Amino acid sequence: MSETVHLGLAESELERLGGLWTAREIAQQPAMLRETQDLLMRRRAEIEAFLTPLVAQPNLRVILTGAGTSAFAGECLAPVLSRRLGRRVEAIATTDLVCAPHLYFEADTPTLLVSFGRSGNSPESVAAIELADRLVKSPSHLVITCNADGALARYGKGPRGFTVQLPEATHDRSFAMTSSFSCMTYAALAVFSGIASMESRIDGIARATEAVIAQYAAVMKAAADAGYQRVVYLGSAIFKGLAREAGLKLLELTNGDLVTMFDSPLGFRHGPKTIVNDRTLIVVFFSNNAYTRSYDGDLLEELRRDNDAARVIAVTAQDGVGLPERDEVRVPGLAVAEDVDLLFAYIVAPQILAFFESLRRGLTPDNPNTSGTVNRVVQGVRIHELS
Structure with missing residues (x-):
């Protein structure tokens, strides 16, 4: 068997x-x-x-x-x-x-x-x-x-x-x-x-999530193997919260070894963009809303012109955003879906990347922090009496 x-x-x-x-x-x-x-x-x-x-x-x-x-x-x-x-x-x-x-x-x-x-x-x-x-x-x-x-x-x-x-x-x-x-x-x-x-809506959401896991696990492993030193997640509107979660997964599973940050595509220009160097991976979550997506695309074009980052990956439900196919995580079947339906298929690629980044460092993803300074359920919090 x-x-x-x-x-x-x-x-x-x-x-x-x-x-x-x-x-x-x-x-x-x-x-x-x-x-x-x-x-x-x-x-x-x-x-x-x-x-x-x-x-x-x-x-x-x-x-x-x-x-x-x-x-x-x-x-x-x-x-x-x-x-x-x-x-x-x-x-x-x-x-x-x-x-x-x-x-x-x-x-x-x-x-x-x-x-x-x-x-x-x-x-x-x-x-x-x-x-x-x-x-x-x-x-x-x-x-x-x-x-x-x-x-x-x-x-x-x-x-x-x-x-x-x-x-x-x-x-x-x-x-x-x-x-x-x-x-x-x-x-x-x-x-x-x-x-x-x-x-x-649930079937389309679940099918798209299945497809990303099946089609992009090897792609995310290869990205981990490339040895980036910094990873930036960017998303507009609701995807800014998702970018924050994606960054946290990398911090947790690499035990803080990989520098990560999150922002919105518009906010990224206002100082945080200084993090970019030739060992930086940038991941942009693309909106399905045409107006919002125009700002995602503007930043993508700017990053390509700058040519400072080691690699830029777009996570998108559209047919393509102008990057080489190797640099696009394409989510099938949700091209006309609301942005909120994309959250579930979009997050699995960062989760998989974090998993393989953990393994590449010789850590155990199920418990990467062996020192016990952080825990699965937070410890050491004292709740003070409110007078």
Whole structure:
């Protein structure tokens, strides 16, 4: 019997390299996205019963929150959901809410706190909910988590809360969040966009994600083998949050050995562009919106004229953006999709690059930080009493 293969490597080899869980969790994302949609459809009536009266409030404020990768899910979604709901939707990390609650919470504004959490056990996650309950007169809580036994899941079952429990397999066992990020992001998109309406979109999203994993794993391995010293991720609008998440994956899986940064294509010119040298890889996430894409293309042309970077790669759902085929990650089947549908197929290429960068350095992707100075679930955080 042949062995199961993930990202081009057999499971026995991945286990020897200490990267089985990371590779498996990257590869399982298309299946987990479909399973998440199925789960949401089964719970559709109760989810809508909770959310519909809240969203009907014209002065409702929605805060998307989490720490690290969980916070970046909110950054990717906030502009889209705000426009879709016609409500004030903001992405504010728990790490900001907890240290300065007086700057963020508004006592007289009805607030729905949407808490993302893989484990749901980060101290800031629980503290943010407790502070909202204390400082907001009309708080409600939607918890989206991968761990049924986590503290967040329990808090979401209170009288003013609701917990969306994602498939158990999304509770990533690897150090770095991959399928947990994509499925929490998808779940929030679906519950606020209309779960039933996503039935016509999930197949295209999952198929495109499958195609990128199948077609570009070897391309990302070759990029890792090239030995770049700096990697920059750039994205406009919602893709700026995705660029931030992509950069974090490289930092985490290379144990901080690879210098990374993120920005928007327009913002990159205002100082950050000085990072570019002949050992720099730049990855640009292209928008499907023609107007936004014009700015992505302008920066791409500028980078080509400068000719300072070692390589520029475009991640795009369009037929091509003018780069050689080797420098384009082409996402099939989503050329007319909304930008938010591209998040899931776009993130897998950076995840795969980070995985192979980790292996190239002789690290174990499932636990790259052997010193224990950072952990899968953050440790050492002291929550101070608010007087």
